[in-house]
Amino acid sequence: MMYYEWLKYSPLPIHHRYESMNAHHLRKQLRQQRLRLSKRHRNRGAYQARRSLNRLQHPALTGKNVKVGIFADAFGEMPTQPLMDWARQRGYSIYLPVVTGKHQPLVFIEFSQKTWRQSRLPKHPLGMRQPEKGKMLNVAALDVLFMPLVAADKIGNRMGMGGGYYDRTLAKAKNKPLKIGWAYDFQLVKKLNANPWDITLDALITPSKLWLFRRYLVSKE
Numbered sequence: 007m008m009y010y011e012w013l014k015y016s017p018l019p020i021h022h023r024y025e026s027m028n029a030h031h032l033r034k035q036l037r038q039q040r041l042r043l044s045k046r047h048r049n050r051g052a053y054q055a056r057r058s059l060n061r062l063q064h065p066a067l068t069g070k071n072v073k074v075g076i077f078a079d080a081f082g083e084m085p086t087q088p089l090m091d092w093a094r095q096r097g098y099s100i101y102l103p104v105v106t107g108k109h110q111p112l113v114f115i116e117f118s119q120k121t122w123r124q125s126r127l128p129k130h131p132l133g134m135r136q137p138e139k140g141k142m143l144n145v146a147a148l149d150v151l152f153m154p155l156v157a158a159d160k161i162g163n164r165m166g167m168g169g170g171y172y173d174r175t176l177a178k179a180k181n182k183p184l185k186i187g188w189a190y191d192f193q194l195v196k197k198l199n200a201n202p203w204d205i206t207l208d209a210l211i212t213p214s215k216l217w218l219f220r221r222y223l224v225s226k227e
Contacts, residue, residue, distance in 0.1 A: 029199065033156050033165060036193055040082030043190075051190055052085040054213035056092050061216050062209060066149040066184045072098045073143065075114050075151040075183065078127060080134035081167065083154050084190055084213075090117070098150075101143055102127075103171075104136045111175040114148060116141040145175050148183040153207065155187050162206040162219030163198040176205045184208050191215075 043051075066072070074093050079086045093100050101114035115137040127135035145151065153172055157165040164187060166172055176182055187210040194212060210217040 029165065032195070033168060036156050037082060039192060040190065043082070048085050049088075051213040052088045055084060055188065055211050056088045058211050058213070058216040059089070059092060062186075062211075062218075064184055069149065072096070072149050073101060073147060074098045075101050075103060075145065075148045076117075077103055077152065077154050078135045079154070081154075084188055086152070086188065089152060089188060101148060102137055104142075105130060105132060105134075105171065109174070111178055112145065112171050114143045114145065115139070116143075144179070145183065146179040146181040150186065151176075151183040152186050152188050155189050155193065155207075157193050157195050157198060158187050158189065158207060158210050159195055159198040160217070162208065162210070163200040163204060164207050165198055170203075173203055173205050177203060186211060 076086055076090055076093065077083070090100055100117040102117050103112040104115050106113055117137060118140055128138055130136050153164065153166075155164045155166055164172075176185070185205065185208045187207045189210065189212055191212045191214050194210065194217070200206075206219065208218075208220045210219070
């Protein structure tokens with residue numbers, strides 16, 4: 007990948023050119039921009055974001071038997087394989103989200119050694135890969151949840167794909183995990199028009215920076 011390609015897709019940490027777009031057009035524009043990225047760019051961004059992740063400090067990341075929810079990228083999101091490698095190296099238990107019904111909350115099934123590589127997972131009709139069997143938890147049992155997103159803003163508002171799965175799942179949870187977004191730099195916009203039911207992020211990890219939206223989070227320099 008040449009240097010100008012990186013600048014083309016990540017010119018600024020917070021993008022202002024999307025301010026006048028409504029939610030539909032913003033989602034469409036950013037999804038298209040993600041899909042235009044080369045495989046090399048995607049992987050490079052993910053490994054750079056993984057380095058940003060190492061600066062995050064929180065008790066949820068340091069306890070025993072840490073349970074982490076991680077999605078399998080399927081729609082142009084920043085690859086999550088480096089994220090899974092990082093979690094596995096730290097001894098965390100990895101759980102993948104599973105869609106059980108159109109209006110049902112997500113459940114999370116353990117991603118065991120037997121299904122370690124995402125390519126071995128069966129494909130759901132919606133397009134993402136997810137395990138079919140294994141140890142199952144609800145979201146309240148997770149310590150950390152890495153969330154996909156189409157856009158986020160500088161105060162932690164999140165725009166997803168539009169299905170509302172994560173919002174519904176977290177809204178019903180009495181104990182919520184640490185919620186971390188995982189995205190490219192260009193997906194961070196100045197402001198989103200949030201709905202009352204939208205669940206906000208605690209932090210966002212991009213290739214260039216760790217963004218903290220809650221005071222109780224600490225970045226290790």
